[in-house]
Amino acid sequence: MSFFGFNTTLPRDRAPAGEQRGIFDTPDPFAEVARARLAANFRDDKDDDVIDFEDTYDGLGDQLDDDQDAFNDDTFGGGFDTGPVGKDFDFFGKTAQVADVIGEEQIRYSLQKPGAPATAPSQPTADAALPDTADQKPKRSGYEKYNDPGYIPDLQAKSSVWGMSKKPEQQFQQQLQQLQQPTPQMVAQAKKMLSLEEVEAQLRRQGPSSLPAQIPLSLPQSMPEPTQPLQRAQMPPLPEGFPQLPPEILQAQFAKGVPPALLQHQPPMVPEPYPLPPNLPIHMLQNANLPPQHMVPPQRQAMPPAAQRPQQQQPPLPQAPRGNNVQLPVITNSQQLMHLTEEQRVAYLMEDAKRAKRNHKIFLLSRGNGLMTPQDKNFITRIQLQQLVAAAGNVADSDAEAVLAEDFYYQVYSQIRGAPRQHPHQPLGHFAQTYLLQTGNRLGGHGSRRQFQSADNHMQRMQQQVQRAVEAAKQKPKNKQLIIEGSLGKISFSNAKTPKPMLNIKRPESSEGAKTVKKPHTDLSVSDRKSVLTNLESVYSTLMDMEDMERTMPPPPDENDPEAIQKHMEWRQKIRSLNQKLWRNLKVMEPIVPNTNTPHPFIAFLAYPKGKKAIPRIFRHIDQEQRVTILTMIVVHLDSLDVVRRAQPVPGETQPSLAVREAIELFSQAVMPSLLGYVNEAPFNIIIGLLGLVIAQTHVQMISRTRIGLGILTMLLSRAEIVKEAGQATERDWQQWVEKFNVLFDTLEPTFADIFPSAINAGDDMYVWQFLAAVGIGASPEQQQRLVIAVKDRVMETVTYSKTLPADMASARLGNVNLFMRAIGLDVELLG
């Protein structure tokens, strides 16, 4: 066999595999087995066929002229007078580093497995003295975890990796002996890939008495090592009348519609009769969606005692074939097969053939398994983890900021949408480090401590290693050039910093084209798109800075600790300056230019969705005075606010366009709550002032036709009412308010009927009823009467309309109307 355990025979030298066929669809699937045996035989008989060096040596070496070696020093730089060679040729040094790692792995392995000696792989070990250990250790097929979604690779070692396999000759001798005495031992030994016929034969010979009552082992598990010498001649003789039917052929027969009755005479999959209650009801039999081993002839289920399988610590759960939902009974007995319906029998046999076929395939694949050891995989994982940690920066000084910078989205997202039990104020987690520590704790903290101790150590070691690697990376000067360590040949020309351009648009030569680009910046207003977007981004980055500051807020200072006080002062100072920066970027204090088409920069800011979304975050970081300033700016510019200006009803349209509706919705959800939050605590004189501004500065009739406009008005009116109810309003203030209110009422009275969405069925009109209720509560009895007259038609219309609606919708609509009706002491019930 070759060094790596590959099958090194060239395709042309392989066993007849049909014309141009790959090994996976050879017509005789057992040819591979035969070949493996051939190969094994070859190795065992090496004395016979090995080519002798002396026979083939052509004697060329004798003709070499040794005198020419005199110039070797000139060529290779030897001699006494040359300087030190330097590190350029220090291959050993590099190799030693790798060797250290390998050595480390090996020591770790031996620690994990106290029984395993930490010797070099080439040395034969005590293992050889224990027959049946190595070859009975089932070879992992790699498919055990077939459909376990939560599969996390265990990083345990396998002894085979470290050269624990036996000397072939010894093994062979043992096997010969065992084969000569057909004992259970032999059965276990012969658990190499047996053809189905061979298994049958054994079954027949041994008879029912030897049916072992042991835990079944899945077939792939019991796959033998293909390199075991297995000679057909030493196999039990095949019983007569058992044609060699590979599963594929069997399946093909089914596909062709060969009646199953024919096949019953030669059921290659079904073992000979075992006494079973003949009338066992089918539903008592387990369903066939079961692991394959239930179908396997009992002999195969013979399992070596646990002690002989040191590596197989937890035999992976046998896997059910995927996507196979056919409910089939388990057959352990051919009589049972007779009791099945024709259909079930066909299905069963098909299923079984399929399973056998798959298992056979898995066996073929498994021949080279384990070339890549868990250590190898682990090693590469660690390399990558180190890269990740190094990219995220700093592990050693727990710099959460660096991790946040590189993995912000994931870190925060998993906190937001993660399990609710986490601590919301926890510093955002550390990347690999957190995980490593966590795992160590979790494993160490639970029950079987001893078992997990090595894992614990392993995790700690891994963490230390990561830290070391990061330290080293930090000390190394940053390499400006793009060199990927260990890469061969040329590397990609584009990278994240200098991506390959996908667009290459040539600017037209014409002078105009060039001119537009050079257009001077100066004539841009403070409210042009570019400036506003720049402001927006500045606001956001300042906000993020402030939010970061919150996380690093020092503890409340202790009076006796000047240093803490100092720290706190500095922190406050920083926050203050950030607040100023935020305020500047918001452009709230830009002068108001009357009678202009250019909106105020802050109003332009609010026209963008991300401007609206910023408001709640901004309100958290500004003081009351700043808040009232913002509210004032909004009120003064109500009719130039995008959500008011663009929401004006258009004749012929029942509602504003989708984009406008979305903007309104966003404004209602992002901006209004912040404003309302302030207004609910605002002193009465401010409310009066704001109402005065609405009346003086805006077109009240225009804003009252929009949802946001009405919302702001409702906010002010209801706050005034609450202040009055609470008895907090002075007589003078109240007089002022009533004056303003009367102006508002008189202005709006002619349009009360127009403030509704045009059509009665055009959706939500609750905000209108809310507004009317707020007006009604503050109105004088005479005003209330005028109000009723103004909206009476709409009230009746809504009552009538609601009668055509399902009960719940109707009561919602009537409830809205009643909001208003009750405010003026009426009720829809009274309308009948």
Added chain:
Amino acid sequence: MLFFSFFKTLTNQTVTIELKNDIRIRGTLKSVDQYLNIKLDDVDVLDLDKYPHLSSVKNMFIRGSVVRYVMLPRSEVDIGLLEDATRREAANQAGKAR
């Protein structure tokens, strides 16, 4: 690392990936790595007739460099957060360049 960070939050979501050779593959995103290689489970190749070599494939490792688009479930993306993450990334890059 923004995209890496972003795609990590989409594990176990159903995504559709369009490769630069126009193959479109829908599947469950199992994992993504720093090169934006993608591991898909339970794949479903759209227009399978055109790509018979993928007919028996159930899980897939896709090299990041050949991906053209990833179509994702909108509800699983926190747009505001993503905007902030993008800003941070930009600030980082600017900081590094300096």
Added chain:
Amino acid sequence: MPAPESNMERLPMNENPAGAHHGNAPQGFPPQNNTLGPMSQGPPQLPPQMFTTAAQLLDLTDKKLVLVLRDGRKLIGVLRSWDQFANLVLQDTIERLYAGNLYADIPRGIFLVRGENVLLLGEIDLDKEDDIPPHIQRASFQEVFELKKKEDGARKVGDKKRHGKLQTLGFEPEHSGEILF
């Protein structure tokens, strides 16, 4: 005016509902302990190991796979080894040539593939692999090869035309110089 606090959009890192009363120094942020004690519990995130090339290839090791290379070749073999660049070792490999409704297999042996040439790597369902789609038929290598040569030529011409047109519009081809499929 309803107070739609409840359906306010979720904001990142926003622990307090907007509009709540605040002084200039926000409350509710306890002092941060940035040292990572041994008992510290981070957020329940997925282990970083999950997000490595290694984790992605782990499950595919020792499995039968179809490997599609960037030049369009389809290799079917058993993945035996790999590294973090997705450099791969495939054993018992066959190359499967597709053209029109035909395909042919060529036995190849062991492949060591440099990662950058990988397009995708698919795990083959052993139960399904023999169900060749009904419209596809096996043919001799010669036949498929000739047909494929023709197809490739035709596609190259088409691609060149398309790229030429796109380039006049300023689009650089997505994979300049490579046939990708």
